[in-house]
Structure formats: C-alpha cells, structure tokens
Amino acid sequence: MSEPTPELPKQWIKGLVPTMNDKGFMFEVLDEYADEFIRSSSTPDNEMLDIGCAYGVATIPALRKGARITACDMDRRHLDILKSRAPEDMHDRLTLFTGALPDIDLQDNYYNAILCSRVLHFLSGDEIDASIRNMFRWLKPGGHLYLVADTPWGIWRNFIPTWEKNVANHERWPGHMPKPINFLPYKPSSDDVGPPLMNLLDPTLLRRTCEEAGFIVDKASFVDRSDFGDKGRMDGRENCGLAAHKPD
Numbered sequence: 001m002s003e004p005t006p007e008l009p010k011q012w013i014k015g016l017v018p019t020m021n022d023k024g025f026m027f028e029v030l031d032e033y034a035d036e037f038i039r040s041s042s043t044p045d046n047e048m049l050d051i052g053c054a055y056g057v058a059t060i061p062a063l064r065k066g067a068r069i070t071a072c073d074m075d076r077r078h079l080d081i082l083k084s085r086a087p088e089d090m091h092d093r094l095t096l097f098t099g100a101l102p103d104i105d106l107q108d109n110y111y112n113a114i115l116c117s118r119v120l121h122f123l124s125g126d127e128i129d130a131s132i133r134n135m136f137r138w139l140k141p142g143g144h145l146y147l148v149a150d151t152p153w154g155i156w157r158n159f160i161p162t163w164e165k166n167v168a169n170h171e172r173w174p175g176h177m178p179k180p181i182n183f184l185p186y187k188p189s190s191d192d193v194g195p196p197l198m199n200l201l202d203p204t205l206l207r208r209t210c211e212e213a214g215f216i217v218d219k220a221s222f223v224d225r226s227d228f229g230d231k232g233r234m235d236g237r238e239n240c241g242l243a244a245h246k247p248d
C-alpha cells in the first residue's frame, strides 16, 4: 500500500507555511521575480523549472498559466503535497523531481526559465557558485533565470555588524553565518534547531555569481517585503532578487 500524502503543515504565522525539513517557510505572498517567472509561463511550449518549490507557491500559478513545469525540491514530502494541491487535469504538465542543489541530474539546454526562490542562502559560497553554473547549463540559450534570497536586513538583523565587518575585510561571502539560530532576534523554542548554515546575499553578490557563470544580468535589486511582519520587516531590503538570461 502506498503511504498517504502528508498534509500541508499548519501556519502559526499568517502567510508563512513551515517547511518539513527546517528550511524556513514558503511565503504565500509572491514577489516581482516570482511574478515574472509565472508571467513567462503563459507560453505553452515553455519548459519551466522551479527549484526549491516547497508546496508550489509559484509552481501552481505557473501551471495554471499553461506551461509545462518541473517542480524540484530536496524534500519529497513537499513535492507530494504540491501534487495533491495542483489541479488534476494539469498533472500531465507537471514533473516532480527530488534533488538538492548544487548537483541535480537535470537535462542540459532544456529549460526556458528557472526560478530559485529563497533557496541559495542555505548553501555555502562554493555551492552557490556551482548551482548557478549548473543553472546556466540547464537553461536553453536565451533562457531566463530568476533568483530570490534573504539579506541581513530583516529577520537576520543581528548579523548586520558581522556582515559589515566581513565586507570591510573583502570576504568573498560576507553573509556566511554558521549556527543561524544564534542570530535570531527572539529566543527560539527549545526544539527549534534551524538550518545548520545561512549564507545571506545582496544584489551585488547575486550579480557577481551570475556574471561569473556567463549570464547577462537584466536586473538585480533589493525586494521590499512590506508584508513581512514583526522583526522580519526592516527597511525595504529584506530580500534580494535577480533576473538574468543566458546569451543566445
């Protein structure tokens, strides 16, 4: 008998659905970079790839736009829940793929667009570079890349002095934060372990990594998350995002 599909975890903060593997939350409010990925899903022959898709906050609206989409996540349970939430008559355009960046066994020169939203900051610097080089390979010439990541200017504000010191020391990855739980602006509960590492980013770091991998960067900016409540919200620099394309 097959295992029953797990249920979407309960939200204890409105709009934030907890992941099942201590990799933060899926945010129900989308940003301009995810919106652009979804908009580009309306071209019927497009092959789209959502890496770190969680329960489908971007995958499902992209599917509804008509594209074929590969939903990829390191946690199979997230993908099973995603499928259970996607309209059944669209399942033939949905591929589920379990894999973890940087090395996922995906086809080269295959995708028209890739979204990787709020995943890269869980990786070491070398893994971020390797992931972006792989995304370059997976995209068709002319294909589009959309990235979103956490910065120090939100929930990770206690890290800002370390970030500034690291920037002044010209460290390649100033946002490298071992034991992130120690930097939370509130006392975590005793069973809260959090991810083992965070690597906070900003538009400059996203741009550098993508340009080094061969991308042409169309836009790199901070993302104002005025919807983030309490200590998640700071000054309009809570997330950073990038849109780029692979040259023809």
Ligand SMILES: C[S@@+](CC[C@H](N)C(=O)[O-])C[C@H]1O[C@@H](n2cnc3c(N)ncnc32)[C@H](O)[C@@H]1O
Binding pocket: 019, 021, 023, 024, 025, 026, 027, 028, 051, 052, 053, 054, 055, 057, 072, 073, 074, 075, 078, 099, 100, 101, 102, 116, 117, 118, 119, 122, 123
């Ligand atoms: C913070 S959630 C982001 C979900 C959604 N993309 C969003 O923007 O709200 C991170 C998701 O990425 C997945 N993830 C984390 N590290 C990953 C990796 N190295 N490779 C693939 N997926 C990963 C997690 O399992 C989780 O579903």
